Amino acid sequence: xxxxxxxxxxxxxxxxxxxxxxxxxxxxxxxxxxxxxxxxxxxxxxxxxxxxxxxxxxxxxxxxxxxxxxxxxxxxxxxxxxxxxxxxxxxxxxxxxxxxxxxxxxxxxxxxxxxxxxxxxxxxxxxxxxxxxxxxxxxxx
Numbered sequence: 001x002x003x004x005x006x007x008x009x010x011x012x013x014x015x016x017x018x019x020x021x022x023x024x025x026x027x028x029x030x031x032x033x034x035x036x037x038x039x040x041x042x043x044x045x046x047x048x049x050x051x052x053x054x055x056x057x058x059x060x061x062x063x064x065x066x067x068x069x070x071x072x073x074x075x076x077x078x079x080x081x082x083x084x085x086x087x088x089x090x091x092x093x094x095x096x097x098x099x100x101x102x103x104x105x106x107x108x109x110x111x112x113x114x115x116x117x118x119x120x121x122x123x124x125x126x127x128x129x130x131x132x133x134x135x136x137x138x139x140x141x
Contacts, residue, residue: 016037019038054071058089082105
């Protein structure tokens with residue numbers, strides 16, 4: 001059997017602005033906190049703005065946490081792209097790592113249709129400003 005080599009190409013850097021989390025509280029799945037997304041911008045292979053109204057449903061468990069964010073992007077030329085980003089938070093307070101698997105829904109006949117068919121991974125980090133999250137998305141090749 002031949003060896004498979006994978007490469008990752010950075011395609012987007014998304015700068016999301018969030019408002020303080022809304023604590024739902026302890027549930028059967030963990031401690032749920034919903035973090036509203038109020039906007040932001042993105043650049044890379046395409047660029048534009050993050051549409052206000054999405055949210056990250058963050059469930060903290062005894063070991064790590066699960067994240068699920070759903071929001072909308074609008075490119076500079078007016079195309080809307082829905083994004084769902086699911087993943088995990090692992091590590092301790094001094095070394096937290098957030099890794100995700102984003103998926104996209106773009107207009108089938110539009111210029112961003114290529115996003116519908118890729119395999120993607122992402123990483124999240126705190127932004128430079130309070131309430132800002134930086135998401136870097138890579139397309140696997």
